[in-house]
Amino acid sequence: xxxxxxxxxxxxxxxxxxxxxxxxxxxxxxxxxxxxxxxxxxxxxxxxxxxxxxxxxxxxxxxxxxxxxxxxxxxxxxxxxxxxxxxxxxxxxxxxxxxxxxxxxxxxxxxxxxxxxxxxxxxxxxxxxxxxxxxxxxxxxxxxxxxxxxxxxxxxxxxxxxxxxxxxxxxxxxxxxxxxxxxxxxxxxxxxxxxxxxxxxxxxxxxxxxxxxxxxxxxxxxxxxxxxxxxxxxxxxxxxxxxxxxxxxxxxxxxxxxxxxxxxxxxxxxxxxxxxxxxxxxxxxxxxxxxxxxxxxxxxxxxxxxxxxx
Amino acid sequence: xxxxxxxxxxxxxxxxxxxxxxxxxxxxxxxxxxxxxxxxxxxxxxxxxxxxxxxxxxxxxxxxxxxxxxxxxxxxxxxxxxxxxxxxxxxxxxxxxxxxxxxxxxxxxxxxxxxxxxxxxxxxxxxxxxxxxxxxxxxxxxxxxxxxxxxxxxxxxxxxxxxxxxxxxxxxxxxxxxxxxxxxxxxxxxxxxxxxxxxxxxxxxxxxxxxxxxxxxxxxxxxxxxxxxxxxxxxxxxxxxxxxxxxxxxxxxxxxxxxxxxxxxxxxxxxxxxxxxxxxxxxxxxx
Numbered sequence: 001x002x003x004x005x006x007x008x009x010x011x012x013x014x015x016x017x018x019x020x021x022x023x024x025x026x027x028x029x030x031x032x033x034x035x036x037x038x039x040x041x042x043x044x045x046x047x048x049x050x051x052x053x054x055x056x057x058x059x060x061x062x063x064x065x066x067x068x069x070x071x072x073x074x075x076x077x078x079x080x081x082x083x084x085x086x087x088x089x090x091x092x093x094x095x096x097x098x099x100x101x102x103x104x105x106x107x108x109x110x111x112x113x114x115x116x117x118x119x120x121x122x123x124x125x126x127x128x129x130x131x132x133x134x135x136x137x138x139x140x141x142x143x144x145x146x147x148x149x150x151x152x153x154x155x156x157x158x159x160x161x162x163x164x165x166x167x168x169x170x171x172x173x174x175x176x177x178x179x180x181x182x183x184x185x186x187x188x189x190x191x192x193x194x195x196x197x198x199x200x201x202x203x204x205x206x207x208x209x210x211x212x213x214x215x216x217x218x219x220x221x222x223x224x225x226x227x228x229x230x231x232x233x234x235x236x237x238x239x240x241x242x243x244x245x246x247x248x249x250x251x252x253x254x255x256x257x258x259x260x261x262x263x264x265x266x267x268x269x270x271x272x273x274x275x276x277x278x279x280x281x282x283x284x285x286x287x288x289x290x291x292x293x294x295x296x297x298x299x300x301x302x303x304x305x306x307x308x309x310x
Numbered sequence: 311x312x313x314x315x316x317x318x319x320x321x322x323x324x325x326x327x328x329x330x331x332x333x334x335x336x337x338x339x340x341x342x343x344x345x346x347x348x349x350x351x352x353x354x355x356x357x358x359x360x361x362x363x364x365x366x367x368x369x370x371x372x373x374x375x376x377x378x379x380x381x382x383x384x385x386x387x388x389x390x391x392x393x394x395x396x397x398x399x400x401x402x403x404x405x406x407x408x409x410x411x412x413x414x415x416x417x418x419x420x421x422x423x424x425x426x427x428x429x430x431x432x433x434x435x436x437x438x439x440x441x442x443x444x445x446x447x448x449x450x451x452x453x454x455x456x457x458x459x460x461x462x463x464x465x466x467x468x469x470x471x472x473x474x475x476x477x478x479x480x481x482x483x484x485x486x487x488x489x490x491x492x493x494x495x496x497x498x499x500x501x502x503x504x505x506x507x508x509x510x511x512x513x514x515x516x517x518x519x520x521x522x523x524x525x526x527x528x529x530x531x532x533x534x535x536x537x538x539x540x541x542x543x544x545x546x547x548x549x550x551x552x553x554x555x556x557x558x559x560x561x562x563x564x565x566x567x568x569x570x571x572x573x574x575x576x577x578x579x580x581x582x583x584x585x586x587x588x589x590x591x592x593x594x595x596x597x
Binding site for chain 2: 189
């Protein structure tokens with residue numbers, strides 16, 4: 001198996017950061033994917049992750065992200081891209097909320113706008129050969145690359161996982177209330193606007209963390225598929241969270257192995273495995289729903305029987 | 311007795327959205343503690359705006375609003391109003407149990423590091439018991455009927471121990487038998503907990519069901535009109551206020567010259583076969 005060879009061979013140092021970052025990203029994104037799916041933020045996530053491409057263009061032209069960039073520059077690049085993504089998320093939320101525009105329209109505009117900006121900046125960088133060495137290959141940026149992940153990236157991803165998990169735990173009650181029933185949550189004094197902002201910021205941060213490995217286009221897959229699959233299988237919050245994490249980890253590690261074995265880029269490999277799990281779980285979800293329906297029907301029958309008897 | 315603050319008091323309140331016309335115009339309202347008031351109004355008549363102002367979610371109105379003697383925003387932080395939203399606003403495929411729904415109301419201000427403690431847990435159980443939902447406390451909400459979810463939302467509203475219960479279109483999507491049980495539940499809560507209850511609906515059937523319990527009925531269409539409702543919601547009363555919009559309020563309920571409270575006890579009369587009587591109602595009041 002190539003995987004074992006790579007991870008134990010003389011060049012193991014080149015592969016290990018991708019594995020560490022992959023596990024960290026899978027954990028944080030799987031946790032986030034549950035509120036993202038419940039709150040229907042999947043498309044906003046797409047918008048934000050594509051916006052990252054604009055941020056990447058900026059980072060490249062500023063010489064922070066070329067192949068010659070060092071660790072400090074790399075951290076700077078991630079911060080810049082994160083700022084770009086958060087600004088996009090807030091822009092979308094603001095324009096579609098107070099601005100009164102349709103959310104899907106706004107997302108559509110931000111998505112293409114940021115992609116265009118990124119493409120123009122990368123093109124300029126390649127043509128004028130600006131700072132930071134040669135321009136990184138666009139395909140790596142779009143679909144991810146094992147070797148783009150540095151030990152620094154893996155470390156940042158691990159820290160971010162801790163921060164995201166802590167934030168989700170700390171705000172679990174208002175987040176749950178807001179996700180479940182926004183108008184009522186507001187009337188009960190839950191700061192709903194702040195909850196949405198918090199989730200969007202966490203989403204943007206997670207996208208940036210997974211961008212190098214999964215690529216700009218596929219970074220949101222992990223923020224949708226684990227939660228969507230888990231929610232198809234169970235209607236118990238604890239079970240959903242546990243399933244989501246399990247599915248995220250299997251998808252990530254399975255995808256990385258697939259990528260090592262077949263030389264596929266990691267992004268498409270991970271997304272492919274996650275999609276396969278989603279499809280395989282489909283019959284299970286139908287069964288879970290049918291069971292639930294039977295349970296509630298039998299309860300209705302019982303209560304009407306007891307009413308009839310009384 | 312007149313010195314106590316009203317449960318809800320609107321003094322000459324008007325509101326207009328920046329882009330539209332007046333939604334509320336010179337609305338005055340005083341709801342005494344322990345009163346059961348039904349507010350009936352057509353869609354677009356200002357019900358939602360009235361509720362939002364009452365709940366402290368909407369500013370920019372003229373006039374004065376007091377809830378329990380304080381401003382709506384203060385009342386909201388004190389949890390004076392228990393709010394039961396429209397049921398369809400909640401996501402029913404959501405992975406939460408009945409108990410977790412009620413916990414949302416009980417623990418909304420519990421600090422993150424605390425698990426809530428036994429006092430809060432017993433409060434949650436107490437609220438489930440009050441609405442008769444204990445038997446399905448552990449079930450996921452997706453497996454519950456419309457009426458059962460409705461009870462949960464009431465339990466959640468009761469959890470912060472409010473003195474006022476506000477219900478927004480509570481019977482949408484609930485069948486006739488469920489509506490009857492719902493009216494009984496409200497009546498029991500009103501009696502047992504000495505709650506002030508405000509029930510807002512566009513559907514005359516909802517108020518017809520509850521109107522035998524209501525002390526007064528108010529009709530809202532930009533302005534409020536009050537009617538003592540000793541005999542329930544009479545067609546004459548409604549026709550007066552909804553001269554232009556009867557059809558949308560009544561739907562397929564007939565309007566003829568008998569009190570609406572009778573209407574709900576004679577179920578066979580609910581869907582009146584004679585279209586002439588409906589025309590009679592829409593044209594001006596079944597007089």
